[in-house]
Amino acid sequence: MPMATLDPQQVLQRVLLATLPGVLAMFWLYGWGVLINLLLAGGCALLVDTGVNRLRGRRLSDLSSLITATLLALALPPYCPWWLCVAAVAGGLLLGKHLYGSNRNPFNPAMVGYALMLVAFPQPMTHWPAPHGLDLLAGVHQVLGLQGDTPDAWAQATALDALRINKSLTIDELFARSPAFGFFGGNGSEWVNLAFLAGGIVLLRQRVFSWHAPVGMLGSLFVISLLCWNGSGSDSHGSPLFHLLSGATFLGAFFIVTEPVSGPRSPKARLLFGAGVGVLTYLIRMWGGYPDGVAFAVLLMNLAVPALERLAATKQPAVNA
Structure with a gap:
């Protein structure tokens, strides 16, 4: 089916359904915190959209805000404080979408909300749980800040963060000693990335979007990580497979850069x-101040979109025979 024949509402519904494998993988990995994030984000998006559209005298028109909320809920750490999730969604929708009117936003709204929280509240944004999660009651208490003096033993640094701050251990030693590492990438995030890859392939087969942006992102990340990879030494920046299977790589490739x-x-x-x-x-992951660079990379490239369009429209000069 050609992309042009797809109804916009059908496209949004298919994108939401395609996130389901990743949602299930994250739920299996982290537990109830993922679903709590989704409920908080979805409820906040509904309230923000209802309020803004009432002020403008319009009805709710599409599911785009719900997709923004879903992507933010999946990008935020499970069991993060409730206000962090609400502030991310509200900031992303108000500053990244509604500020510019209907479907005119120059920046990805989900990444606007994520970047705002990362800059304003860096500590809770990097507080990821170990891959066992909490039970439902303990998870609700953690999100609401009712845990009291509960120790932070359930939280750990991510594989990308552990690699970025490593100064002495080889890659093999990191994988052997740190619980943040799995077989090829982050512990558990390997399966989460593969789940989002499965959902992305479904969207490609349904022609919801073209292959160009995902292949461009994954291909360039693979190439630059291969060129900068120097084996398993202590100064290694990780293999291409490590970078593909860590962080939010496949979520970014199929659900964020395709916005x-x-x-x-x-x-x-x-x-x-x-x-x-x-x-x-890759550059932000290795030499920036944040463990994963997808959000800032997308926002920086949003600034370059007009230049990219002009470059793509430039015709090659004819060559005389």
Whole structure:
């Protein structure tokens, strides 16, 4: 089915359904905190959209805000404080979407909300739980701040953060000693990334979006990590497989860089856009101040969209025979 024949509401519904494998994988890995995030984010998105549309005298028109909320809920740490999830969704929708009117936002709303929280509240944004989760009651208490003096033993650094701050251990030693590492990437995040890959492949087969932006991001991330990889030494930046299977790589490749409003329109510009996101993600991961760079990479490339469109529209000069 050509992409042009898809109804916008059907597209949004398919994108939401395609996140289900990743949601289930994250629930299996982290427990109830994932579902709590989704409920908080979805409820906040509904309230924000209802309030803004009433002020404008309009009805709720589509599911785009719910997708923004879902992506933020999946990107935020499970069991993060309730106010962090609410502030991320409200900030992303108000500053990243409604501020510019209907479907005119130049920046990805989900990444706007995520970046705002990462800059304003860096400590809770990097407080990821170990892959066992909490039971439902303990999870609700943690989210609401009712845990009292509960120790933080259930939380740990992510694999990307452990690699970024490593100064002495080899890669083999990191994988052997740190619980944050799995077989090839982050412990558990390998399966989460593969689950989002499965959902992304379904969307590609249904022609919800083209292959250009995902392939551009994954391809450039693979190439630059391969060029900068120097084996298993203590100064190694990790293998290409490690970077593909850690952090929010496949969530970013199939559900974030493919956002149609803030992204490019032409296929060539989408390919360049994805490639830029992949390179910037790697640079921020290795030399930036944050363990994962997808959000800032997307926002920086959003700024470059007009230039990418002009570059893609430039015709090659004819060559005389």
